[in-house]
Amino acid sequence: MNGIAYKFGNDINTDLIISGRYKFSITDPNQLAAHVFEDIDPEFHKNVGKDKFFVIAGTNFGCGSSREQAPLALKYAGCRAILAKSFARIFYRNAFNLGLPLIECNTDKIKKEDTLEVDIEKGIVAGPQKQYILHIKPFTRFQKDLVEVGGIVNYYKKYGELKIEP
Numbered sequence: 001m002n003g004i005a006y007k008f009g010n011d012i013n014t015d016l017i018i019s020g021r022y023k024f025s026i027t028d029p030n031q032l033a034a035h036v037f038e039d040i041d042p043e044f045h046k047n048v049g050k051d052k053f054f055v056i057a058g059t060n061f062g063c064g065s066s067r068e069q070a071p072l073a074l075k076y077a078g079c080r081a082i083l084a085k086s087f088a089r090i091f092y093r094n095a096f097n098l099g100l101p102l103i104e105c106n107t108d109k110i111k112k113e114d115t116l117e118v119d120i121e122k123g124i125v126a127g128p129q130k131q132y133i134l135h136i137k138p139f140t141r142f143q144k145d146l147v148e149v150g151g152i153v154n155y156y157k158k159y160g161e162l163k164i165e166p
Helices: 029-033 042-048 069-077 090-097 143-151 153-157
Strands: 001-009 053-056 079-084 103-105 117-118 124-126 133-135
Touching: 001 079, 029 069, 029 153, 042 133, 053 153, 069 079, 069 090, 090 103, 143 153
Parallel strands: 001 053, 053 079, 079 103
Antiparallel strands: 001 117, 117 124, 124 133
16 A cells, blocks of 8 residues: 555544544545544645545554544545554454554654555555665454455455454
8 A cells, every 4th residue: 555644643532533523413424534633634634635645643543432433534535544553442443344454563753744655464664765664563364354345344245254363
């Protein structure tokens, strides 16, 4: 996967990803996507446009409520993956259930708007012109399958049951 890095800090909660004021008023994920990070950067959606991008963060990304709209809005906004040092557990599960890959790695070297290449199979993230290579926490086979098919619903449709293997 290739994309542009948009960097945030530590403890980015689900209300900062997508405000709770949209929890019941917007159900279309494409409309939710237009409001991603608007309380941090009101122009975020316009700045990323239709480009595929990566969200880069520090620790505890996705803390707060268990709102599934947060990873859903990111996915529909064009986020290819989220790279962070750590994730809140409920957000982690929700994202993979939707087929949005979460990549655990040291994000210190990544700069805002770096062009990144992420290779989940090789377990690496390469910075611009391969100025740096980051090693990522490996995915389980089940996580790879969820991402490949687009989430847990599609996984179940394809396989008819959950085959959770390491």
